[in-house]
Amino acid sequence: MILLASASPRRRELLHQIGIPHRVHPVAVDETPRSGEDPARYAARLARTKAAAGRAATGGGLPVLGADTVVSIDGLILGKPAHREQALEMLARLSGRVHVVYTAVALAHAAGVDETCSTTRVTLAELDPGVMAAYWDSGEPADKAGAYGIQGRGGLFVRHLEGSYSGVVGLPLFETGRLLAHRGIHPVWGGTPTADSESCGGRSSDDGY
Numbered sequence: 001m002i003l004l005a006s007a008s009p010r011r012r013e014l015l016h017q018i019g020i021p022h023r024v025h026p027v028a029v030d031e032t033p034r035s036g037e038d039p040a041r042y043a044a045r046l047a048r049t050k051a052a053a054g055r056a057a058t059g060g061g062l063p064v065l066g067a068d069t070v071v072s073i074d075g076l077i078l079g080k081p082a083h084r085e086q087a088l089e090m091l092a093r094l095s096g097r098v099h100v101v102y103t104a105v106a107l108a109h110a111a112g113v114d115e116t117c118s119t120t121r122v123t124l125a126e127l128d129p130g131v132m133a134a135y136w137d138s139g140e141p142a143d144k145a146g147a148y149g150i151q152g153r154g155g156l157f158v159r160h161l162e163g164s165y166s167g168v169v170g171l172p173l174f175e176t177g178r179l180l181a182h183r184g185i186h187p188v189w190g191g192t193p194t195a196d197s198e199s200c201g202g203r204s205s206d207d208g209y
């Protein structure tokens with residue numbers, strides 16, 4: 001059993017999908033990027049902060065999983081839009097171009113914190129201003145990094161994807177499965193995934209995973 005330190009229904013569904021027994025304990029953390037902060041490092045910092053906050057809030061009995069998703073383009077970090085204008089600005093910037101979606105995942109446990117991440121290149125089609133406005137009005141973009149949801153109507157905009165679809169939705173399944181397996185946490189149907197050594201910048205406090 002683990003705790004998922006997240007209010008995201010997508011993360012809940014994705015963790016459920018891979019059969020990891022969990023309870024949900026959302027945490028509120030300051031999501032303000034530091035000046036000049038690199039998008040991947042920002043996502044990793046927030047994932048660690050969410051996992052640590054979950055562990056602190058729950059007394060440290062169970063391993064706690066935290067995650068963070070950001071969209072990056074032109075060196076900018078696009079998080080969840082604060083309002084309509086910001087969402088339309090984000091969509092206009094992403095229109096017809098390639099951007100990168102980083103999702104960092106952290107597992108806080110008794111011996112420290114392990115991390116992993118997914119990096120996905122997404123190409124969006126050119127978006128008509130009327131479509132962008134109607135899309136905002138649908139309500140879908142409001143709680144999503146970059147103001148679109150690939151798993152919803154936003155999927156209509158995605159011309160090409162290179163990387164992790166589940167990572168774009170909020171929890172990269174392959175990377176998360178390996179992170180958990182490394183700590184002996186397996187799907188309910190059991191089995192131990194092989195541990196080859198590919199990762200994209202995740203680190204462990206105690207063994208260099």
Ligand SMILES: Cc1cn([C@H]2C[C@H](O)[C@@H](COP(=O)(O)OP(=O)(O)OP(=O)(O)O)O2)c(=O)[nH]c1=O
Pocket residue numbers: 005006007008010011026027050067068069070071080101143144145146148149150151154168169170
């Ligand atoms: C790009 C993209 C993002 N998203 C979502 C994933 C994340 O839930 C959200 C980015 O915000 P996050 O701050 O990563 O997560 P959250 O606030 O939803 O949940 P919590 O911090 O409590 O864990 O955007 C999609 O659902 N689909 C997409 O295509």
